[in-house]
Amino acid sequence: MNRAFDSYFGPPSEPINVADFLQQANSAVLSGSFTNASWEQLTSEHRNAVEAEINESISDLRSSLEQVWDNPILSAHVLRQHESTVAFVRSQADTPAPKGRKRKRHDAPEGSEYAQEVLQLQEKLDGVNLRCWQLTMESALCMRAAKNSDYNALDAPKKAGTGVLHTLDLDHGNIGGTHSSTPDSLRSPSPNAIPYPNAVISLTVYNRISYLPSCLTRSSQHAVLSTQTLGDLLRVLPCASSNIPMEELDAEGDISGYNVTDQTGEHAGCLFSIEDRIYGDGGENDDYAEKLIAHFQKLPQDKRPQVKKALTSANETTFNVLTLRMHQPYWILHQSNCEHFFTIDQIRHAPFRSNPMKPLNIIYRLAHASDPPSGYPLTLHLAPTVQDLCRACGKVPAVHSIVGDIRLGESPCLLCGPCWRTMGPPKNTQGVMVVPLVIPFVNH
Template sequence: MNVDLSRAHDLFFGPPSEPIEVGKFIEETARIHAATAEDVLTHPSWQELSAESRAAIEAECSGSIAELKTTIEDVWNNPMISAHLYTKHDDAISSALGQADGLAQKGRKRKRLDLADQSRDTPELQALQEYLQSVPLRCWEFGKESSLFMRTSRNSDFNAFRSVKKTGQGNLSRHYQLTDFSYDLNPEEPTTPDALITLTVYNRVPWVQSYLVRMSQHAVLASQTLEDFMRSILCDSSEMPVEEVDAEGDVTGYSLDTRSSDGEEGCLLLIEDVVYGDGRPGVDYAEKLLSHVSKLPQEKRPVITKSSAALGRTTFNSLTLRINQPYWMLHQGNCEHFIVVDQIRLPHPSDPASGYPLMLHLTPALSELCKACSKAPAVISVVGDIRLGESPCLLCGPCWRSTGSPKDDGEVMVVPLVAHNRSWAEGGGRR
């Protein structure tokens, strides 16, 4: 498939849902009775069945599940059979991807795997193959049309975390316990209803500004504020080295150990034509945005209003949101993101009880390799050193130490690169 077309398909948001009042959603769903196994057994339709019919249904359900479970366990516990299934799956994927070669760009053919059968005719494998062919369901197979919906994996498809990361102090106000297919409310905790909102953060692709790529995914409580969510976003702009200037105002170096007290740490979030500022004294980012919009031509001027409440005093349950609708975020001067609401739902017994906002996904950071050894990730950028052949030159720590100090330290500047330390630190952090 054409690379640009494939990437463009990943950027489609929507269609957006109808506006959802989060507070109203919580109120209405809190009155809905959760169906349990006891409710099914007491349902009039079940009671109308005869004892023989109910026994037959119960036997069919329990027997089918037990048979399916036993079959799956027998297959995956046999290394030869499970390896055969993995190989057949690779064969099917390779064949389906081969169908898309005609749509791929010239000179960029996908590599086909040579997975010809090699002594796979043992009795166990033959019996398994006959069993699979006897299954009347055919929609699970990879047909020719499946290639239209397949692509190779990208960096944004991988998750840097092996488990959910807790980035805040939010707690579920309603705690559920799963006992015998029923949900029992813990009487020791308050019963204020709450909801979980899943949001995905997208960035612009640096080399194609019209394309977006997923950066992270978060789960927040409806009772939390917009500021709680924005503080949980891990962004390289929040870890940029700070300039060190002399008395004359010239840049003499950079440091990651100190933070500028007057740096551009403001932020704003534009939701449904309402901009929420950070509430800093004087002119905040929201005021600057309105000032910029007012200078646009009348026909290109969007209708935007400023919220009277800042990010730290605006909770999600007071908002009206649309699923699959991108909302614009700006912080750290000119760093922008796009926030997409994926789902709004009630808490589940399997949800963590504390640590919200939760970080569900983080795209692994891609580090530049050292220009000297081409093996280790670069950690510094050296500017003005004629020995390196290019300026700036990205180097790792060992290569820079092996190079030694330059003859003229005043003409050489060493800039530390973003180390992504916040990605692995516990808890929240700075915006």
């Protein structure tokens, strides 16, 4: 059931033309229509009073939360209460308990020095009149243990490209940065370029589950600029197929080894399927888009997808010329038979500098110190890679696949570097091959 929920997308939004969105957003910002008329009608004293009340309320909430979470006794009590509530809801809803060893609960003994402090916190929590967030029996349908895709292997956004975020400076009436319709990967800064800000597009990439090919799991999340190309996105996708070592052939054409330093890297063949348009790799003889359409022509007429080859390739198509739908899965094919799917999560106007207390429409957001000014596409989330352990020590991930070595008792046999060095070279090297395993995408 959980896998089915993760593989369900939609409903999709109405088609959004990125170029039209940018034009409307820029016009609204430059004309000042993003301001709230009701807010502007207030007197300066009234506005100052509202701002002071908002800041004070946030400070009080933050202070009360920090007092609880910074105190290990109080935070442990809150966590125990939450676990007890979840366990009660599960038992009443007759749902299977999560697998794994149950934690032993350590309740504070009565009469301890912390009992009064905990009782005061509990009385304060019981006095809260807000009841809409309490867990009910129906909440059990949405409870599950954390999965691998829920964790983030990155502690900060990873800069994977050269794209620069252009911003509006409303205080000075100008636009910072340069803009060009040429893809970021091909253009160089020009002082004569027309200044215009970007749109930032957030998207999520999904992969098929090897043992459940009909289900998908989240692999990563990225932020790309509207001036960047589909090829710029493809180059930053974490994919094992892009790190496969190249085969070395002998005079007879048999595999004699692998070249670890020369990996497949570049995506010689790829395609994107977006809104009934196929964006290929632009090859003259082996364009993936033409191959896919030729394959569709062999299907019966009633089962033939109504798609057309786009006029531009993936490396020439920028996001600002596309029409996209939110939460609609789009298909990526590269490296011969490696598939990915991606959905658009958000299309937002580039951040701009202005009065931070001025109300804004929902399609805009303010610049923040955490917004990287460059390095787009950014990798925002990366699911940890699950690696096979060494068959000898069973403690560290394997880096070699040993084929044809009778000393190991199985072929292929996965070993880590230290264990393979400890084994030493085989006496008869004929027929023994050391195959390097794919190194997962790692952030530094």
